[in-house]
Amino acid sequence: MGILLQNGTIVNAEGQQRADVLIEGEIVSQIAAAIDPAGHEVVDCTGKLLLPGGIDVHTHLDLAFGGTYSNDDFNTGHRAAGFGGTTTHIDFVIQPKGGSLADGLKIWREKAKPAQIDYAFHMAVTDLRDDVMAEIPSLVQEGITSLKLFMAYKNVFQVDDMTLFKAMRVAAEHGMIVMVHAENGDVEATLTPALLAAGQTDPVYHASSRPPEIEGEATNRAVVMSGLTGCSLYVVHMTCEFAVEALRRGRALRYPVMGESCVQYFHLTVADHLAQPDFHGAKFVCSPPIRSTHDQAVLWEAVRDGTLQVVSTDHCDFWFEGGVGPVQEWAAAHNGGNWHAFEAQNPTYRRPGKELGKGNFARIPNGLPAIEDRLMVMWHTGVNSGKLSPERFVALNCTNPAKIFGMYPKKGGITVGGDADILVWDAARKHTISASTHHMHVDYNLFEGMEVQGVPVQVYLRGTKIVDGDRWLGRNGSGQYVPRQPHAPVL
Numbered sequence: 052m053g054i055l056l057q058n059g060t061i062v063n064a065e066g067q068q069r070a071d072v073l074i075e076g077e078i079v080s081q082i083a084a085a086i087d088p089a090g091h092e093v094v095d096c097t098g099k100l101l102l103p104g105g106i107d108v109h110t111h112l113d114l115a116f117g118g119t120y121s122n123d124d125f126n127t128g129h130r131a132a133g134f135g136g137t138t139t140h141i142d143f144v145i146q147p148k149g150g151s152l153a154d155g156l157k158i159w160r161e162k163a164k165p166a167q168i169d170y171a172f173h174m175a176v177t178d179l180r181d182d183v184m185a186e187i188p189s190l191v192q193e194g195i196t197s198l199k200l201f202m203a204y205k206n207v208f209q210v211d212d213m214t215l216f217k218a219m220r221v222a223a224e225h226g227m228i229v230m231v232h233a234e235n236g237d238v239e240a241t242l243t244p245a246l247l248a249a250g251q252t253d254p255v256y257h258a259s260s261r262p263p264e265i266e267g268e269a270t271n272r273a274v275v276m277s278g279l280t281g282c283s284l285y286v287v288h289m290t291c292e293f294a295v296e297a298l299r300r301g302r303a304l305r306y307p308v309m310g311e312s313c314v315q316y317f318h319l320t321v322a323d324h325l326a327q328p329d330f331h332g333a334k335f336v337c338s339p340p341i342r343s344t345h346d347q348a349v350l351w352e353a354v355r356d357g358t359l360q361v362v363s364t365d366h367c368d369f370w371f372e373g374g375v376g377p378v379q380e381w382a383a384a385h386n387g388g389n390w391h392a393f394e395a396q397n398p399t400y401r402r403p404g405k406e407l408g409k410g411n412f413a414r415i416p417n418g419l420p421a422i423e424d425r426l427m428v429m430w431h432t433g434v435n436s437g438k439l440s441p442e443r444f445v446a447l448n449c450t451n452p453a454k455i456f457g458m459y460p461k462k463g464g465i466t467v468g469g470d471a472d473i474l475v476w477d478a479a480r481k482h483t484i485s486a487s488t489h490h491m492h493v494d495y496n497l498f499e500g501m502e503v504q505g506v507p508v509q510v511y512l513r514g515t516k517i518v519d520g521d522r523w524l525g526r527n528g529s530g531q532y533v534p535r536q537p538h539a540p541v542l
């Protein structure tokens with residue numbers, strides 16, 4: 052017996068089709084105009100769209116960063132993602148300083164044990180010693196086909212140009228893709244102390260420490276290296292015209308370069324959000340910073356004309372008002388690897404968050420919550436406004452992520468033989484986004500009060516329903532690791 056999604060309209064990146072979809076086991080087994088319902092559980096999808104499960108290729112769950120850890124982990128973050136229609140994500144393993152890539156992978160495999168949705172890993176290389184260089188090809192056997200290098204966060208994650216160039220050469224040799232966080236970290240590290248010394252300590256000055264020019268410059272540097280090495284390049288969280296123009300030039304030269312932006316960069320601005328008084332601007336501190344309405348218009352154009360291929364979230368959330376409770380005890384528990392249990396037993400406890408940067412914007416943990424909201428917000432402001440067709444929405448949020456990162460056609464489309472990751476999407480239903488109802492483990496929402504139209508009312512992960520309206524049906528351990536293929540296409 053299968054599950055028959057009857058009378059829906061499938062939206063794939065290539066087009067729409069009114070059809071029935073039969074799920075047998077974990078797979079879509081048949082798509083046809085009218086499938087005999089005998090012997091199957093029938094789900095009436097009349098008036099609904101059927102979209103492929105969302106794929107978020109840029110998340111940081113349970114990341115040690117900025118003097119604390121990001122709030123959502125592979126339990127809470129997965130539940131929130133699922134409620135928002137994301138059924139697969141790719142998280143960044145971080146190579147520990149002094150350690151190997153295998154050491155990092157071991158840590159992330161442990162973090163991922165409670166998985167409720169499917170997941171894969173990128174490898175963030177922070178220390179490219181000769182032994183680490185030699186380790187890179189072995190990642191492909193582990194299903195990790197993307198390396199991430201940070202051109203920013205000096206003295207934390209930043210690598211120099213020689214490291215980036217070498218990594219690209221070895222990646223190209225093995226059919227891997229290199230991802231970069233493109234900001235000139237040396238310029239930032241010079242601007243920041245000068246701003247602080249001048250008394251410019253509020254959250255809004257975080258944007259002054261990371262102007263768009265340094266994003267454009269670093270993007271251009273990475274694009275040039277891609278051209279020289281032939282290595283596929285994917286620039287993460289692009290925010291501004293300088294960066295988009297650098298990518299456009301590379302694409303015009305037929306370099307294998309691609310890029311993403313994240314939902315927040317289409318909607319938040321320095322003036323309306325980062326500049327909010329009484330430290331509220333800290334809620335919006337991320338790197339690169341949110342920008343201007345002009346840059347937003349550039350991003351919309353870039354996702355329309357194909358300069359950018361993907362919309363992700365860079366989900367990395369921190370309490371606005373954290374640091375409540377026995378911080379030392381928590382730190383000890385975390386080091387022992389048992390902090391979930393500690394927090395469960397201490398429900399009023401909150402680990403440190405954005406408040407770490409009161410009086411010093413450079414100490415505000417960088418990162419934002421968005422894993423739950425991406426699809427609903429992009430549908431509402433993209434599709435409902437006419438800026439994106441439903442097919443382009445699916446391409447940006449589901450299909451291109453799967454293709455670029457070696458998961459297609461298993462993931463990323465509603466196709467016979469593919470995983471039955473399917474959203475029953477009600478394009479008429481309205482929902483008001485709020486921290487009081489969201490499922491992310493954080494005390495604010497970037498889009499607080501936004502009324503969106505178009506929500507996932509049922510979510511299937513490999514043929515199992517994990518969301519039914521307000522009900523969560525997923526369970527820990529049901530999310531699977533997705534090994535990825537090298538030599539993925541350049542879109």
Ligand code: URP
Pocket residue numbers: 111232336337338339365367417418419
């Ligand atoms: O502010 C951000 N983006 N935090 C997460 C880490 C990163 O740079 O992607």
Ligand code: ZN
Pocket residue numbers: 232287288338339
């Ligand atoms: Zn980044």
Ligand code: ZN
Pocket residue numbers: 109110111365
């Ligand atoms: Zn990130």
